[in-house]
Amino acid sequence: MRDAFISVLSEFAPQHPELLLLSGDLGFGVLNDFIARFPRQFLNVGVAEQNMSGLAAGLAMEGHTVFTYSIGNFPTLRCLEQIRNDICYHHANVKIVCIGGGMSYGAVGFSHHATEDLAILRSLPGMLVLSPCDLWEAGEAARYLLSHRGPAYLRLDKSAAPANVQRGEAFRPGFIRTVREGMDVTLAACGGILAEALLAADALAERGVQCRVLSVHTIKPVDSFTLATAASETGGIISIEEHAVDGGLGGAIAESLLEAGACPGFFVRMGLRNVFSSIVGSQQYLRAVYSLDAASIVQTVSAKLGIASQILA
């Protein structure tokens, strides 16, 4: 996803001289080409995310489209007040880019896992929150942000679901993409973990369970209509995110459904439940440990539908 993002930025940097990429001293190797080609549009601000965010606000006030770039929680939680007061309150045209959403950084450790960012960032007034699920969505989201005005958060994952793009499909921020049709249950995911939902849908299909799989690449504003439709048309909704269950995708869906008066047959939030991802391991390993992999999704669906769940065993 990171490469898809940089590739789009490189493609558009020449036509957008106002575009600036600020890095908190991260991106070795990845950003080299961009830096070499567009030295006037790149700024390594050092390991100083508070300053990076304040600078970004100032630069945006002078007409720049500014991307701040770092990993995990560094461009978000570390400098949250600068994002709130300097960027959001002034509606500054700053796009905050997190590389390594969720547990992307695996064995690097919990300090590098972004697992509360969606909840926190989506509470900020005026903030657009994007968490693309596949490489196509990541590239399209980056492309969209070049023309979008105002604050936005782009959460990029190391993993990605297989892209499932229709011919001529346009990326529509704020609208859920239904990547698989089904009436028995809805699996709604954001980020690369959509791949697990698709794997689970495959396994469940073998048992005659048809899953509707939703790519919720926009967490704010969330697509209430598609969610309410899923609540009424399918047996129930399961949200899946590499994030705390509190206030993230699951929270956004629950709020949206209740306010719309839509009551799903059942509703389960799959995510981290009041725990830090303190166990050491790869992203894939951690998904299994924290019951977020395809097998866990199958198990959850099976339990809710009252069918045997050993199909992946």
Next chain:
Amino acid sequence: MSAPEIGGTEDLARRIRLHALRMTNIGGGSHIGSIFSCADILAVLYGGILNVDPGAPRSPERDRFLLSKGHAGGGLYAALAERGFFPVEQLVTHYQNGSDLSGHVSHKLPGIEVSTGALGHGLSIAAGIAYAGILKEAAHRVFCLLSDGECDEGSTWEAALFAAQHQLSNLVAIVDYNRSQGIAPTSEVIELEPFADKWTAFGWTVREVDGHDHEALHRLLQGIPFAAGKPSCLIAHTTKGKGVSFMENTVLWHYRVPRGAEFDAALIELEGRP
């Protein structure tokens, strides 16, 4: 911009203090000591240094002024109203329900670049504006007024490092060094000395001045940048509560609201009545 004579800025400072006294009295919210501390700096800036035009507050050529010590918002509101950015009559709405004049400075008012209030934010934003100015090869300058208390904030020093690294000679930090912060003297909280040496070590060119001496403030601020290729830091030695004898150099008047006899006594002193 026209540059009023020194006598003009002295009078502007007196009027800023009088407005601030009434505004904090009416509003019941106060950082009056902090406002009085920087009233002379604001008067010199708005009386003759800043290239700003009330008729075109968003002019691209304007000098940018950021009040990083947003709690002295009352002083900036008064300076802007006196310069004609908005009606002086609006000042009494400070702290009132539905007003645009929040206690901490608000960019809803014409002439105000940014809203601040959380400390340690202003210098980074100012550095971003200054960096954009250098990219554009623009002639305008960026002034940022900081409190000494907010030099406790790490983010202030992050911005200081950045400004020196990128040779932001169009950036001026003015520190209102009254040696008194929220609830105690800076020496008892976080000693900033050797303060000038710190800024120098961070790559800035530093000048020190009596922050109530209009002639000296004017002379130094006309001479920026202090050195080519470097950001400029002006450490203004000030007295918290300056202008009202019983408010001077006391932590009490960081938060205290002037009421009753205290208000009357302050008014008499500021108006220069015997």
